[in-house]
């Protein structure tokens with residue numbers, strides 16, 4: 070199968086591959102720029118994106134909004150002007166300010182999950198920035214599209230479906246995650262696509278549907294397309310690349326990880342998340358880690374009640390302090406066996422280059 074370009078309104082992406090946004094700091098300009106330069110769509114995560122800016126300790130929001138501008142500009146420089154997007158979690162404290170900063174900075178696309186982005190159309194206004202909600206069920210997509218239609222007379226520019234194999238926060242109940250298999254979820258994907266068709270007809274335009282979660286290789290991409298998806302979003306595979314913005318030790322943790330090292334943890338975001346069962350996760354499972362200071366990351370978080378500070382845990386991780394860090398992973402992390410670069414990974418994912426399969 071030859072992979073067709075992904076058309077999102079007037080944006081043409083050479084390959085139907087979106088690199089999933091990864092916070093904190095895992096996908097910033099270096100990774101996103103490289104993915105876009107190599108024909109995919111690179112996505113910068115805005116979650117505490119300014120964690121290493123000089124003013125971050127004093128004013129997180131100011132540092133983050135500054136960093137959004139800086140990283141979008143940098144990514145576009147790397148991509149040679151090709152489209153670059155951002156991922157903004159709905160749960161972010163002062164979410165509208167982040168959306169506005171991304172639009173002002175020239176983001177071509179905003180993908181929003183960890184909650185339903187019901188007011189996103191209002192925040193992007195009449196800019197040309199394309200918007201996509203992340204959904205995990207047909208119920209959620211129906212609710213979103215109906216809401217945008219009624220309230221704003223507009224629809225999504227594309228939809229990202231995040232299945233149970235994805236990394237980071239998951240839109241399922243903890244007990245559901247082990248019950249839903251990849252195959253079992255296919256019926257949900259079909260139903261989501263059906264619902265989207267209704268709005269395509271109503272608005273007289275194509276709404277591409279992108280599938281995310283556990284996509285490992287070219288065959289997986291072809292399979293998602295055979296189910297009716299227009300493209301895929303892949304995150305975990307981009308971590309073990311030279312260009313990924315995380316510390317080398319973080320990337321090595323991905324390469325070393327085995328299936329049995331994966332754990333579903335509860336996050337202060339209020340959703341379960343898939344992560345590596347490292348010293349940090351074992352610790353928080355035994356007793357909560359008191360939060361000594363707040364980094365103002367979430368709209369709804371009570372530092373006195375959460376089991377740990379997610380910002381602190383994710384910043385430790387991206388900096389390579391893995392003992393004290395939370396390492397989010399996708400379900401297929403155990404299959405990642407070596408370091409690569411974005412050019413070679415894109416060649417592999419698009420079926421242009423054969424790679425030796427990892428045996429173990």
Ligand SMILES: Cc1cc2nc3c(=O)[nH]c(=O)nc-3n(C[C@H](O)[C@H](O)[C@H](O)COP(=O)(O)O)c2cc1C
Nearest residue numbers: 089090091092235236237282283303304305397399
């Ligand atoms: C380390 C990591 C961090 C992530 N951070 C975010 C995030 O900040 N916001 C978000 O919407 N999704 C986040 N995700 C989900 C990815 O964007 C993506 O949809 C998902 O991981 C796809 O599954 P895969 O990793 O198996 O390819 C994260 C995933 C990982 C692995």
